[in-house]
Amino acid sequence: MSIPKKGSRRITVDALSYRWSVSQPALTAALTESNMSFAVEAELGGRTTLRVKTDMAYPDIWLGNRSPAITPSIVERAIRQALSQGWQPCQSGSAVEITICLAQA
Template identity: 35%
Template sequence: MAETIRVRQTTRSRLGRRGIRCRPAAGAATANLRVNGVNGVNGTAYRWRLRRRPTYFQVLSWTPCTYAVEHADSPGTTLLVTTNQPHPSNWFGREAKPVLPSDVAEAIGRALHKGWTPTDSGSPFHLDRSVGFVPSP
């Protein structure tokens, strides 16, 4: 069963200035995306942050781009997502796809399916999506 959710960026965040808000679409003029079989995203707001200044290993394209996600209302366990793309600010000019709110919503759905509980305290939950990443020599 597929459900449609609306993605809206928020501005206040403990993780940074960008966030994601997911709720049922009500025919508004915002962009809609389709998420198949995601439970728990409907009506829940999440904040996410991509590091503006990459780490040294990300600058050299030795490690992929990562971003963090947390529950907006009651932050607990942070979700750390490793992508299969180099950081956009790498020094070698390797082509990098930007992290979009739809990518974040999909990662949240996968993490929730794998057992991430965003309101419980604890160690960060790692979601590795780096299959296919090729580091620079």
């Protein structure tokens, strides 16, 4: 599944452009304690999606739960981590999933 241009952001890491988008939880997931996640693909020829789970809870405006935003520096860190673990964004294949810890970031 390709990340649409609308609603996504562009980032360049080591001369390769990517698109990334924060995943929005379904209402049922938002009511439980689910953590923020986002998806990344190479902008041109992206064939393998990177799914990144974090240790940050989704912000909840009703309960006053505030969480830091997913920033480009977090996305870059996730891309570099996935690449070091063997993610090949321009080759066909199943989505790759990693988890990053942001509590110490």
